[in-house]
Amino acid sequence: MILTLPTGHYITAAALTVALTAILGAAAHRLPVMEPRLVLERRIFLPVALTSYLSFVAFLGLVFVGFFGDRDPMHNLMTLVFWTGVWIAVPLGSMLMGNLWRPINPWTGPVRIARTLLGRTGSIGLGRFGHWPAVVGYAGFVWFQMVSLYPDDPAVLAKVALAYWALVFVLAVLEGEDWLEQGEFLTVLFGLIAKVAPFWLEITGNRARLMRGWPGTQVLAMRPLTPSAVVFVSLALAALTFDGLAETFWWQALIGENPLEPTGRSAVVVENTVGLFAVWVTTLGLTLGAILLGRRIGGGFATGPVMLSFLAIAAGYHAAHYLVMLLTAGQYTLAALNDPLFTGDSWLGLPPFFVSYGFLTDPYVMPIIYGAQFVAILAAHLLAVVLGLKLAGQGVRPLAHLPMTVLMVAYTILGLWLLSTARTG
Incomplete structure (x- = not known):
């Protein structure tokens, strides 16, 4: 079964919302008291x-x-x-x-x-x-x-x-x-x-x-993140990005794999290792570049404080990325905890049940799951925008937020595309 999700509308709405929030926040300075x-x-x-x-x-x-x-x-x-x-x-x-x-x-x-x-x-x-x-x-x-x-x-x-x-x-x-x-x-x-x-x-x-x-x-x-902590946060972002990217048809085609007949992990260890490192370097470079460019055109914008805003994105992406795994492997975990020795016992008092993946092909359930992932990513980016505006410091001109806003919009589009695009496995 092929499920058609309105991903284009979701991605467009998310990008516009993040951009509008950043622009209004930078111009009006009307942010919630936290x-x-x-x-x-x-x-x-x-x-x-x-x-x-x-x-x-x-x-x-x-x-x-x-x-x-x-x-x-x-x-x-x-x-x-x-x-x-x-x-x-x-x-x-x-x-x-x-x-x-x-x-x-x-x-x-x-x-x-x-x-x-x-x-x-x-x-x-x-x-x-x-x-x-x-x-x-x-x-x-x-x-x-x-x-x-x-x-x-x-x-x-x-x-x-x-x-x-x-x-x-x-x-x-x-x-x-x-x-x-x-x-x-x-x-x-x-x-x-x-x-x-x-x-x-x-x-x-x-x-x-x-x-x-x-x-x-x-x-x-x-406290502002130290240089080593900045690198750590960039790795958290890059890891989630590559984990989604590695199974897409786009990546499989890029490394010369047939996405419909993957040859397995052993055949692409080098390619995936290089890809993982490249995504990490790219993520770190883009985030630092957006901060440095914002500082140059608007003043303020210290790296350590502003990078704290990306904690929201790391949290939201972790939730969205692993939601389906929680709903699938979580069933096996619950069954194993209920009967750890596989002898028919019920240690948790749960009735016997069968693990089912059928909901992944349900045309009514899958849009709900994707909607939950969409909300997690969008909420994470909106929170990151608000935190970024607060952490940038006083005296920063609104134009200084433009590079970071562009990066946030691009990251929102990428995140939602990774969740909705065709993948192997």
């Missing part, structure tokens, strides 16, 4: 060290299942929990309720215990490298996810995850648990994405304060 408001304050019931340690124990259980469980990735909790739970559900939840990764980070508790037992209080100076360790880790992960041959193989994923956990654990024990906030890519990425949430927790000692505000309110309170 200030945090206290909802409630309470005592912390479960300390982070405890929840982190329990998460670590669960991680070891998943690794065991990855090594000795079913090799079918759709029947193994290692692949299902990581790719659907950690990589999709946690950041999606964090975009609404703040940083959900913080209490389940599998390093904080073990690192704190190890440093206490060793009596270690110092560091080895990893802090001077900024976010570069996270950039390296994220780049390696992106390559593993999008280019390597077996990212879904439970045993391979378990081996890579365990090796990465051990490396980060050793470094964090030597440097201190605070280093995770800038050196471990999952902690950095999920922490940045969570800054767009309308609700979040502020932890002070044994007290937790639930705050609310306009999406992106936390972004305005952040």
Whole structure:
């Protein structure tokens, strides 16, 4: 079945909306007041060290299942929990309720215990490298996810995850648990994405304060991004872009592949590696170029503050890009959690159900899904425009926003095209 979606109308409307918002915002300076408001304050019931340690124990259980469980990735909790739970559900939840990764980070508790037992209080100076360790880790992960041959193989994923956990654990024990906030890519990425949430927790000692505000309110309170953090954010944008681009007919034709009969990952490792790096460099170059051009023609427009606005785009694209995967692989994850040993049990109390992909061919459901993706991308770009206008600083002439506005419009069109164009797989 071929589903016809009105993608041209969506893309045109999105581009015009982003452009109009930026123009009106720059000309009238009428932007919403984005200030945090206290909802409630309470005592912390479960300390982070405890929840982190329990998460670590669960991680070891998943690794065991990855090594000795079913090799079918759709029947193994290692692949299902990581790719659907950690990589999709946690950041999606964090975009609404703040940083959900913080209490389940599998390093904080073990690192704190190890440093206490060793009596270690110092560091080895990893802090001077900024976010570069996270950039390296994220780049390696992106390559593993999008280019390597077996990212879904439970045993391979378990081996890579365990090796990465051990490396980060050793470094964090030597440097201190605070280093995770800038050196471990999952902690950095999920922490940045969570800054767009309308609700979040502020932890002070044994007290937790639930705050609310306009999406992106936390972004305005952040320090300007360092050069290494700018590179990290550009990688987050580039990774999502290439992940969508790599399966399009356009990319397959560009690298000499027949999109109707793909030869598999092993035949295009070099091409996809080069493509991934090229998209990363292009993304970084275009964003920095738009900021520098805006500064030249309008003054102000410092790179560190303005790049914070792209956190909204990274969050929106993550939500839109992985929505279908959440709806499909999420069914397998729920079924596996309900019956992890595949013995007919019902650990979650759910009735037996069959995993179905039929909704992907439903002419009524698919426009709704695409509409949700459209809203996520458009809302992300509108929020990025508002944040960009606020972060640009006082005294900036309206013309300075033109290069960034053009980039935002182009990015909106690209994002919606990637979601709607024909693809392999």
